Amino acid sequence: xxxxxVVVDQTHQDQSKADQLKAARQARYSPGQSAHQFSLYxxxxxxxxxxxxxxxxxxxxxxxxxxxxxxxxxxxxxxxxRSAPVALLAIGMSLVIATGGIDLSVGAVMAxxxxxxxxxLVLGDWSIPAxxxxxxxxxxxxxxxxxxxxxxxxxxxIVATLVLMVAGRGxxxxxxxGQIVTFQNPDFAALGSGSFLALxxxxxxxxxALLMMQLLLRRTxxxxxxxxxxxxxxxxxxxxxxxxxxxxxxxxxAGGCAALAGIIAxxxxxxxxxxxxxxxxxxxxxxxxxIGGAALTGGRFSLPxxxxxxxxxxxxxxxxxxxxxxxxxxxxxxxxxxxLVLMLQSExxxxxxxxxxxxxxxxxxxx
Amino acid sequence: xxxxxxxxxxTPVLQLRQINKNFPGVKALQQAQLSLYAGEVHALLxxxxxxxxxxxxxxxxxxxxxxxELLLDARAQSFATPKDAQQAGISTVYQEVNLxxxxxxxxxxxxxxxxxxxxxxxxxxxxxxxxxxxxxxxLDIKVTAPLSEFSVAVQQLVAIARGIAPKRGAACTKVLxxxxxxxxxxxxxxxxxxxxxxxxxQQGVAIVFITHFLDQVYQISDRITVMRNGCFVxxxxxxxLNKAELIAAMLGKxxxxxxxxxxxLAVEHSEAILTARQLSSGQSVxxxxxxxxxxxxxxxxxxxGSGRTEICRLLFGLDQADGGTLxxxxxxxxxxxxxxxxxxxxxxxxxxxxxxxxxxPLSIRENISLALQAKQGWWRVISKKKQQQLADFYIEKLQxxxxxxxxxxxxxxxxxxxKVILARWLAVEPQLLLLDEPTRGIDIGxxxxxxxxxxxxxxxxxxxxxxxxxxxxxxxxxxxxxxMRDRKKVAELNGEDLNPDxxxxxxxxxxx
Numbered sequence: 001x002x003x004x005x006v007v008v009d010q011t012h013q014d015q016s017k018a019d020q021l022k023a024a025r026q027a028r029y030s031p032g033q034s035a036h037q038f039s040l041y042x043x044x045x046x047x048x049x050x051x052x053x054x055x056x057x058x059x060x061x062x063x064x065x066x067x068x069x070x071x072x073x074x075x076x077x078x079x080x081x082r083s084a085p086v087a088l089l090a091i092g093m094s095l096v097i098a099t100g101g102i103d104l105s106v107g108a109v110m111a112x113x114x115x116x117x118x119x120x121l122v123l124g125d126w127s128i129p130a131x132x133x134x135x136x137x138x139x140x141x142x143x144x145x146x147x148x149x150x151x152x153x154x155x156x157x158i159v160a161t162l163v164l165m166v167a168g169r170g171x172x173x174x175x176x177x178g179q180i181v182t183f184q185n186p187d188f189a190a191l192g193s194g195s196f197l198a199l200x201x202x203x204x205x206x207x208x209a210l211l212m213m214q215l216l217l218r219r220t221x222x223x224x225x226x227x228x229x230x231x232x233x234x235x236x237x238x239x240x241x242x243x244x245x246x247x248x249x250x251x252x253x254a255g256g257c258a259a260l261a262g263i264i265a266x267x268x269x270x271x272x273x274x275x276x277x278x279x280x281x282x283x284x285x286x287x288x289x290x291i292g293g294a295a296l297t298g299g300r301f302s303l304p305x306x307x308x309x310x311x312x313x314x315x316x317x318x319x320x321x322x323x324x325x326x327x328x329x330x331x332x333x334x335x336x337x338x339x340l341v342l343m344l345q346s347e348x349x350x351x352x353x354x355x356x357x358x359x360x361x362x363x364x365x366x367x
Numbered sequence: 368x369x370x371x372x373x374x375x376x377x378t379p380v381l382q383l384r385q386i387n388k389n390f391p392g393v394k395a396l397q398q399a400q401l402s403l404y405a406g407e408v409h410a411l412l413x414x415x416x417x418x419x420x421x422x423x424x425x426x427x428x429x430x431x432x433x434x435x436e437l438l439l440d441a442r443a444q445s446f447a448t449p450k451d452a453q454q455a456g457i458s459t460v461y462q463e464v465n466l467x468x469x470x471x472x473x474x475x476x477x478x479x480x481x482x483x484x485x486x487x488x489x490x491x492x493x494x495x496x497x498x499x500x501x502x503x504x505x506l507d508i509k510v511t512a513p514l515s516e517f518s519v520a521v522q523q524l525v526a527i528a529r530g531i532a533p534k535r536g537a538a539c540t541k542v543l544x545x546x547x548x549x550x551x552x553x554x555x556x557x558x559x560x561x562x563x564x565x566x567x568x569q570q571g572v573a574i575v576f577i578t579h580f581l582d583q584v585y586q587i588s589d590r591i592t593v594m595r596n597g598c599f600v601x602x603x604x605x606x607x608l609n610k611a612e613l614i615a616a617m618l619g620k621x622x623x624x625x626x627x628x629x630x631x632l633a634v635e636h637s638e639a640i641l642t643a644r645q646l647s648s649g650q651s652v653x654x655x656x657x658x659x660x661x662x663x664x665x666x667x668x669x670x671x672g673s674g675r676t677e678i679c680r681l682l683f684g685l686d687q688a689d690g691g692t693l694x695x696x697x698x699x700x701x702x703x704x705x706x707x708x709x710x711x712x713x714x715x716x717x718x719x720x721x722x723x724x725x726x727x728p729l730s731i732r733e734n735i736s737l738a739l740q741a742k743q744g745w746w747r748v749i750s751k752k753k754q755q756q757l758a759d760f761y762i763e764k765l766q767x768x769x770x771x772x773x774x775x776x777x778x779x780x781x782x783x784x785x786k787v788i789l790a791r792w793l794a795v796e797p798q799l800l801l802l803d804e805p806t807r808g809i810d811i812g813x814x815x816x817x818x819x820x821x822x823x824x825x826x827x828x829x830x831x832x833x834x835x836x837x838x839x840x841x842x843x844x845x846x847x848x849x850x851m852r853d854r855k856k857v858a859e860l861n862g863e864d865l866n867p868d869x870x871x872x873x874x875x876x877x878x879x
Contacts, residue, residue, distance in 0.1 A: 221745045228737060231726045238685070238723050239791065240709040240741035299728050 040293050044308045047291075047341045051315040052076075058322050071195040075318065083307075083314040084202035085110070085261040085278070089285035090292075090306040091213055092254030097289050099230045099250050100298025101150060101157035106258040106285060108168025109142045110278030113262030115175040118272035121183040128188055136259045142168065143255020147248035165282070172274035182271035192267030202264045206307070209260060213253070213303055223301075226250060230298030284313055291341055312341060378441045380405045380573050381426070381457070381542050387434035388421055390780070395421040398435075400599045401592050403542060403573040408564055410588035410605070411577045413617055418597040419577050423544050426575075427459045428452035439541075456541035458530040460548060466526055468515035473497035475514050475525060480534045500528050503566060505559045520556045523548060527560065531567065543567065544575040549583060561587050579836060580670075581610060582875075593617055614839075614867070637661040640799055640830045641682070641713075646691035651677035653854050654691065659799065659832055664825050666841035667834040668870050669851030675834040676718050677854070679803045682832070683715040684708040696798065709742050712798035716788055716805055718834075720781070724788045727777030731769060732758040734776045734787050739794045761790035766816065782813025789820065800824065802833045806840060818843055838867040850874055 055062045055075070065074040089106045096103045113135040120126045120134060142164060149160035194201045217223035228236045229246045237243045261281070266272050288309030294301050316337055320330045343349045379402040388396040396418050403409055413419050424430040426437065428446030437444050439455055446452040449459070466475045473493045474481070482492040490511075497510040504524050514522060527548060531540050549557050564574055564587060576588055584591065584605065591608060593600040593616045600616050608616075643657040652674050659665050667675050680686045682693075684702030693700055695711055702708050705715070717723035726734055736754040743749070749757075758772035765786040769779060776787050785805060792800060802821070806814045821831060821844050835841050841848055847861035850873040858873035 219748060221740045221743075221748045224733060224737070224740065225745055228726050228729060228733075231728050232722070235723055235726050236737075238705055238715065238717055239738040240706045241737070242704075242706060 040302070041305065041308075043345050044292060044305055044312065044341075047344065048308060048312050048315060051312060051319055051337075055315065055319050055322055058319070058324075062322070067198075070198065071200075072198045075322075077200065079311065079314050079318055080203050081200040083310045084200075084206050085265050086281055086284045086288060086313070087206045087307050087310045088209055088257045088261040088264070089254075089278075089281055090288040090310050091209060091303050092250075092257030093282075093285040094289050094292070094294060094301045094303055094306040095217075095226055095250040096157070096254050097286070097294050097296060098226050098298055098301035099247050100233075100296075101247065101250070102161065102286065102296070103146060103251060103254045104158065104161040104282050105142065105146060105164035105168055106254060106261075107278035107280060107282040108165050108172070109139055109255055109258035110262035110265060110281065111172035111272075111274050112142065112168050112175070113139050113259040114266035114272040114277045115172040115181065115274055117188070117263055117266045118181040118183055119175055121185050121188055122181055128185075131188065132191075132263060135263050136256055139255040139257075139259025139262065140252055141255070142258070143252040144248070146255065147251030150251060151244040151247035169274060172272070172277070176272055176274045180271055180273045184270070189267050189270050192264050192269070202268075205260060205264060209257065210303055210307060217303075222246075222249070227300055230301075284310070287338065288313055291338070291345065293345055313338070377404060379403055379438070380440060382438040382441075383422070383426060383435065384438070385435040386422065386425055386432050386437075388425060388430060389433050394597055396425070396432075396597050398599060399594065399597065400435075401426075401575075402602070403575065405541070405571045405573050406568050407589040408568060408574045408576050408587050410584045410591045411575055411594070412581075412584065412591055412613070413594035413600075417594040417617075419594055420546065421597075422594070423459065423546060423575065423577070426452070426542075427457055427544060453534060454538065456538035457544070458540045458542070459544040459546070460526050460530045461546050466514055466522060466529070468522075469513055471511050472501075472508065472514050472517070472525055473510040476500060476510075476529050476532050478529075480532070500532055501525070504528060504563050520552045523552060524556070524560065527563070531572070540572055542573045542575065544577075546577045547579065548576070549578060549580060557583065581613065584613075585610070637663065640696055642694045643682075644692045646681065646688055646693055648677065648681050648686050648688050648690075651686065651854060652681055655856055657849065657856070659830050660846065661830050662825055662828045663846040664821055664831040664833055664844045666845030666848035667832060667851065668836075668838060668841055668848055669834075669874055670836075673851040673874075674854040675851055676803055678851070679715055679718075679801045679832070679834065682708070682799075682801055683713060685715075706741070709738065709795065709797075712796075713801065714738070714792040714795055714797035714799070715801040716785075716792060716803060718803040718807070720784055720788060720807075725776045725784055728775050730773045731762070731767070731776050731779070731787050732772040735761055735772075735790045735794055738791045742795055757794055758790075761787075761793065765790055765820065780809075780813075782809035782817075785809050785817065786813065789817070793824075797829070799830045799832070802831060804834055804836070806835065806837065838870045841870070842866060 052062070059075070062075050065072050065077065067073075089110075092106065093103060116135045116138050117131050120131045126134075146157075146161050146164055149155045149163070150157050153160075191201055191205070196204050217226070225236070225241050225246050226249075228241060229243045233243045236246075258278075262278060265277050289301075289306045290296065291309035291312055292302060292305035292307075294306070316334055317330075320333055321327075325333070381401075381403040383399065383401045386396050386399045387394075388399075399418060399422050401409075401411065401422065411419050411422070421430065425432045428449045428451050431447070432445075437446075439457075444455065446455070446457075452459075467478070470478070473490075473496075476497045477493055481488045482496060483489055484492070494510050501508065501510065501524075504527075506521065506524055506528075508517060508521060514525060517525075527545065530543055530545075533539065548560060552560060561583075564576075567574060576584070578584060588605050591603045591605055591613065593603070593613070595617065603613075603616075637660045639658040640661045641657070641659040643655050646655040646657070647653050655678065657678070667678065669675050677686065681688060682702075684704050684707050687703060688701075693702070695713070700711060702711075708715075721727075726737070729737075732754050735758050736749050739757070740749050755772060761767065762769065762772060767779075767783050767786045767790070769783065776784055779787065789805070805821075806817055809817070818840065821833065824831060825844070833841065833845070842865050845865065847859060848865060848870060849856055850858040850860065850870060852874060860869055860873065
């Protein structure tokens with residue numbers, strides 16, 4: 001056995017390794033990552049901008065803002081204000097989807113929490129902070145039930161939350177004893193229709209929730225753990241992350257967000273309608289998260305992008321109304337536009353488009 | 368030593384010549400070749416990562432070759448999809464059983480080519496044909512029951528039967544590729560399988576047999592092709608090649624040199640950091656006595672399913688002990704989950720990197736810092752800057768080949784992925800590091816580096832428990848080797864006994 005061959009081999013290996021590392025060091029500060037981040041935001045923002053532009057073409061007054069009674073009014077403010085409940089749901093939904101789960105119950109949880117608020121206010125003796133506190137606690141309890149079923153009983157998320165989606169609306173109807181419970185409380189109503197520093201209160205509540213959640217998720221390792229569990233729950237457990245605890249937490253937070261959304265919706269109409277409060281809004285929330293670029297299989301999430309997704313959906317609804325088309329076209333057009341937005345989001349689809357386009361060019365050149 | 372076989376004058380049924388295949392950063396195959404004759408069992412051997420699976424995938428249309436040619440019945444062919452290869456008569460049974468557990472056995476056998484009557488599946492005929500097919504395997508089971516009701520061994524046999532089952536519109540099976548078909552079979556079942564292989568041989572089928580069990584190679588194969596590091600090493604008549612020569616061909620020079628290194632002993636006689644007495648866990652580990660000395664690497668040898676992985680799982684809190692005692696650093700402990708083990712200073716690099724180790728979409732930086740972050744708790748965040756420092760440090764130290772720390776770990780080569788997982792645990796600074804098959808499926812360069820790292824860690828005082836099916840590798844660093852068979856410890860070898868022959872004997876259960 002000669003050593004020569006081995007030695008030569010070894011130096012060769014070292015050489016190529018050194019080259020690799022050198023190249024690695026030069027490339028380490030490449031802008032690749034931030035460019036990727038940028039493109040993730042680019043397409044939702046472009047879609048939103050396009051929708052707003054279409055609105056401007058249909059209605060030249062669309063971007064106008066009026067100042068009245070210490071508050072801004074205008075179509076843009078309307079869109080942001082109407083987005084508030086779904087935006088709150090989408091923030092919670094983002095986290096659930098990041099773990100690979102889904103929460104169908106948030107609309108029903110909105111109804112329950114709204115019913116809790118309305119009934120407490122009708123009973124009369126409760127201060128507003130206490131009402132809000134109890135409603136949020138109710139939402140958290142609902143989230144706990146979902147989380148327990150998913151993470152400790154191992155029930156599939158779509159089934160587990162379907163239970164509360166159906167049962168929850170029933171609970172709300174029971175609380176309201178089958179009636180629409182209305183209340184007279186201007187202070188509480190202000191949470192839905194009041195204004196603060198020129199903007200509607202619901203908008204501030206969304207911004208506050210977004211900020212608090214971002215701090216909670218990104219200034220601690222919670223966000224990273226959620227993403228890790230969503231990407232690979234088993235590997236996460238193997239490296240010491242309490243994957244069940246994480247899953248429980250995201251359903252808990254989604255329940256809390258749904259409670260806030262329920263409070264806004266109830267305050268807005270000064271009453272609780274168990275049949276219609278938050279009806280189908282869970283689907284809008286899921287859609288918004290997907291438009292924001294999250295995968296339903298779990299993994300990376302971004303709360304701001306989910307909120308942009310909500311704005312897109314709301315802007316689209318407004319466009320359809322402004323366009324003056326008969327309302328029977330609304331749902332169909334909404335579905336088609338959203339399909340288009342989702343396809344533009346897909347890198348695969350964009351590449352296919354590019355190939356198709358360049359192929360056409362090639363053919364054209366030859367001809 | 369490399370006696371080429373020239374005795375067969377007939378043309379090979381399938382011939383692969385000078386096959387090249389590149390993956391990003393890895394030359395998986397370089398000038399690989401293989402000739403198969405009708406009616407032979409041809410063993411394709413080599414270490415993990417030698418390129419056997421890649422070669423098979425090229426042959427069966429899963430991967431496209433970058434160069435070289437493939438001749439079927441002396442005609443150049445190329446298979447764009449696995450289906451093309453199947454139509455041409457090349458059937459494959461992969462290492463992982465890929466059947467549909469909720470369908471019946473019969474349905475699994477004839478999926479896509481079900482016997483039909485008036486356009487509908489003829490269940491009766493299908494069951495009859497299935498029974499007939501399985502009876503040639505000596506397998507008498509209820510073919511209408513769902514596959515999941517049967518043991519893995521039966522499922523494996525069904526997978527093989529499916530490989531030779533007639534398929535609609537396809538030529539009859541000329542070549543049957545079996546990738547580790549015996550890994551989950553017991554001795555009787557292996558003999559059953561061999562019986563079937565002999566029958567198939569007589570029918571003129573060429574069989575490619577990939578395995579880690581060398582004894583089985585001598586039992587069943589006619590010829591052997593050895594691969595190493597993506598290259599063809601030699602083609603031999605089985606009867607002309609003894610086991611020592613075969614192992615030498617498989618391992619090559621590079622690893623044989625490792626053998627002469629002394630085991631790493633930081634301290635000659637050190638205290639045990641972990642002691643297990645009569646430790647049991649259900650059926651998976653039985654009455655284990657184990658001492659892991661501080662600052663030494665202990666090897667854990669045994670066949671697949673002998674209880675090696677189960678010991679690692681037990682010591683890391685993934686499985687719970689139901690008997691016996693365990694103490695760590697002099698204190699009795701009880702482990703209920705990995706987080707507890709990590710808090711004590713125990714870490715595990717798991718066997719299956721893909722499903723248990725890496726979090727593929729996350730970056731190298733995040734993958735490295737996650738375990739440390741989990742140990743600190745979610746509220747004490749490791750800043751991005753600190754994460755970057757950690758990642759840079761280990762990229763440099765372990766020579767992880769990557770343009771930057773933000774690259775998702777899933778895009779790295781196997782060896783580099785493994786280094787990132789190792790870095791993850793080194794960042795936690797454990798006292799005891801359990802490595803379950805740390806060199807499986809990685810290229811030879813990274814392989815040597817990881818062995819080097821194990822020695823370094825020992826010298827720095829870390830204790831390691833390393834399982835490996837590569838015995839040469841174990842002897843390169845272990846101060847002692849624990850041999851497992853049938854979930855029990857059967858031998859503890861040290862000093863003079865630390866050589867592959869003795870380990871092999873202990874694994875096989877022969878009295879030496």
